[in-house]
Amino acid sequence: MRARTVREVGEFGLLERLTRMVNRAGLGAPAPESPFPLLVGIGDDAAVWRSGSALEVCTTDTMVEGVHFTRETTPWEDVGWKVMVANLSDVAAMGARPLYALVTLGLSPETPVADVEAVYQGMIQCCREYATHIVGGDIVASPVTFVTVALNGVAWGEPLLRSLVKAGDLLAVTGSLGGSRGGLEVMLRHPEVEEVGERLREAHRRPRPRLDEARVLVEEGVRAAIDVSDGLVADVSRMALASGLAARLEADRVPVDAALSSVFRDEALELALTSGEEYHLVYAAPPAVMERTLARLPGARMIGRGEPGRPGHVRVEGREGREVHSSRRGWDHFRPWSS
Amino acid sequence: MRARTVREVGEFGLLERLTRMVNRAGLGAPAPESPFPLLVGIGDDAAVWRSGSALEVCTTDTMVEGVHFTRETTPWEDVGWKVMVANLSDVAAMGARPLYALVTLGLSPETPVADVEAVYQGMIQCCREYATHIVGGDIVASPVTFVTVALNGVAWGEPLLRSLVKAGDLLAVTGSLGGSRGGLEVMLRHPEVEEVGERLREAHRRPRPRLDEARVLVEEGVRAAIDVSDGLVADVSRMALASGLAARLEADRVPVDAALSSVFRDEALELALTSGEEYHLVYAAPPAVMERTLARLPGARMIGRGEPGRPGHVRVEGREGREVHSSRRGWDHFRPWSS
Known part of the structure; x- marks a missing residue:
């Protein structure tokens, strides 16, 4: 059908x-005859091609008003910051560092110029912090506001791919999760939460790409990674699917944002498992490599393993092996409530 | 103010x-310390950086439904073809050939899948014809349909820049103009025009990037070019502005599409001067270089020259030096009727 x-x-x-x-x-x-032979096409966080002695990566990510953000929860400066981070995080997930960004703005003619400048201010702050140049782009009229960034970068060494998890590899995440979703929940449902809420709002509005962590992973010989852009379980599912494996996560090991726990208590784990725009890296490695990465990345935690099974299936186990969460496949932008 | x-x-x-x-x-x-030093940033048809022994170019272009096309005049396959050509043409205008495209689709959840496949079919036809690979992208939900392509390519030699017109350089265009606008006019106002109208509709729906011509220009030592994406006068104005010069065009020399002339007669010249999405290249060169290019490009015509004057001012002269058209600046997407 x-x-x-x-x-x-x-x-x-x-x-x-x-x-x-x-x-x-x-x-x-x-295209091996190309001056820049292609190594990775559709299906990973970024495309990769060989460019002289370097490996170049290229990715693109978009934010659409009313879909990825609203004016109520995300000031324009933060829209600029966030769309840049989404791209930087894709570059990090490939084991690369960013170089050059092209920015497309879709704008209604009635948009205040100050709002557009605020978007650029946010992008510029982010680019300064992460050594990225803005080298071009396009401005188009559009009935709905959107910002697209295309970002070129250069790999530190062998690229990190989604598809290179092996059965028996351990899985780890570079830091604690759930702050972004927690910030959104605070803004929408708990405006009364003040000090801790501010930390969560900050996590939602000013997420950070894990570029330094990516470099450590490459240096230690990690080969498989993805960034948590759509939620831990969803993104582990994608990584497992690309590798033809299932994955098992231990709920007790998943690092949950402390502010999130203090506000949401029993709900915190579920939020941490599903919160998108976290931009921590999930990576897979055999035990010896894993040990070296954990020694160098103080925030990183081992959370599970890849194993034979239905490709893409992720089982999250609580105490005594009880299943507390499971996902067949990742977050679907067109069917947000079906997964 | x-x-x-x-x-x-x-x-x-x-x-x-x-x-x-x-x-x-x-x-x-x-950023000279970069592994890929930047040569051209914001302000030309594409960014350019050095990548090993090659010069890489990167550009991006977008089509938004209701702004750049409507379902009435542009079937979905043609939307895919056209957005890819807009990018290929930017690459041609830099004296480069295309390599790798990333495609962003903004789609309403209610979009028929067949329509999306038709957009891709059009892009694929275009990519096959012009040796371009589709290596990634992004699909996002959006209340308005849009397609953004980011395209990486490699220069044939020294890049063609907008800013390198010299006073006294001759200006030429690689072929006849006006077909795209003529096709739109036929669809909107003259559906009764059949055979010739079909040629014009084809020019509107299936424009072609001038990649072969770009290579010839580079081989012959041309240094300055732009593609006619917003209209001859508008794009010559941009080129002149970037070069700090004015330009003078001779109306009698501007090659007007034959089908356009046969349908629109007295209006044809004005349409040819302002028709966008033509994608012929306008280039500037000293007389000796110009002569060599014209010998190798049978469709190309010398149309005017760069000269000292108000930067960006373009004067189009008819018989006896009478001004028939003039533009201070190019087409403005947010003020379409003000130029």
Whole structure:
């Protein structure tokens, strides 16, 4: 049966169809005769090609008003910061550092110039902090505001791929989770929470890409990583799926943001498992490599392992092996409530 | 006085403000210590950086439904073709060839999957014809449909820049103009025009990037070019402005599309001077270089020259030097009727 709308086939179904079309046309395959031979095409956090003696990465990420943010919860400066971080985090997840960004703005003619400047101010703050240049872009009229960034970077060494988890590899995350979703919940439901709430709001509005951590992972020989952009379970599921494996996470080991725990108590774990825009890195490595990374990354925690099983299945176990959460597949932007 | 909305400051005013912000923050400057030193940042058809022994270019271009196309005049396949050509043409205008595209789709959940596949079909046809790989991208929910492409390419030699026109350089265009606008006019106002109309509709729906011509220009030592994306006069104005010069065009020399002339007669010249999405290249060169290019490009025509004067001013002269058209500045997406 042929599904009819994008909602019906979902983000993953649509992506699979389009990827198949590209591959059938021979446009997704490596082009070894190219001056820049392609190493990684559609399906990871960024594309990768060889460029002289370096490996170059390129990614793109978009924020649309009313979909990825609202004016109520995200001031314009933070929109600029966040869209840049989404791209920087993709670059980090490939084991690379950022170089050059192209910025596309879709704007209604009635947009106040001050708002556009605020978006740029946020992007500029972020670019200064993470050594990224803004080298071009496009401004177009649009009935809905959107910001797209395309970001080129250069890998520290061998790129980190989603698809390189091996059965028996340990899984770790570079820091505690849930702050971003906690900040949103505080803004929408608990405006009365003040001091701790401010820390959570900050986590939501000013997330950070883990570029330094990415470099450590590459230096220690890690080969598989993804960033937590759609939620820990969802992104581990994607990584497992790309590697043809299942994954098991231990709930007690998942590092939960302290501010989140203090406000949301019993709900905190579930929020930490599903919070998007966290931008910590999840990575996989054999025990010896894992040990070296944990020694160098004080915030990182081992949270589970990759194992044979239904590809993409993630089982989150509580005490005595009880399942507390599970996901077949990741977050779907067109079917947000179905996963 | 501080203008208030994007419409009030216009596309150019906004671009100037944002570029100033980026430059003040030191983010637009070359980064010579980079593994990929930046040669061209904001302000040309694409950014350029050195990548090993090659020069890499990167550009991005977007089409928004209701702004750049409507379902009535542009079938979905043609939307895909056209957005890819807009990017390929930017690459051509830099004297480069395309390599890798990242595609962002903004889609309502209610979009029929068949429409999305048609957009991709059009992009794939175009990529096959012009040796471009689709290596990644992003799919996001959006209340308005838009397609953004970011395209990386590699220069044939020294890049073609907007800013390198010299006073006394001759100006030429690689082929006849006006077909794209003619096709739109036929669809909107003259559906009764059949055979010739079909040629014009084709020009509107399936424009072509001038990648082969770009290579010839580089081989012959041309240094300055731009593509006709917003209209001949508008784009010559941009090129002149970037070069700190004025330009003079001879109306009789401007090659007007034959089908356009046969349908629109007296209006044809004006349409040819202002028609966007033509994607022929306008280039500047001293007479000896110009002669060599014209010998190798049968469709190309010398149309005028760069000269001292108010930067960006373009004077189009008819018989006996009478001014038939003039532009201070180019097409403005936020003030379409003011130029």
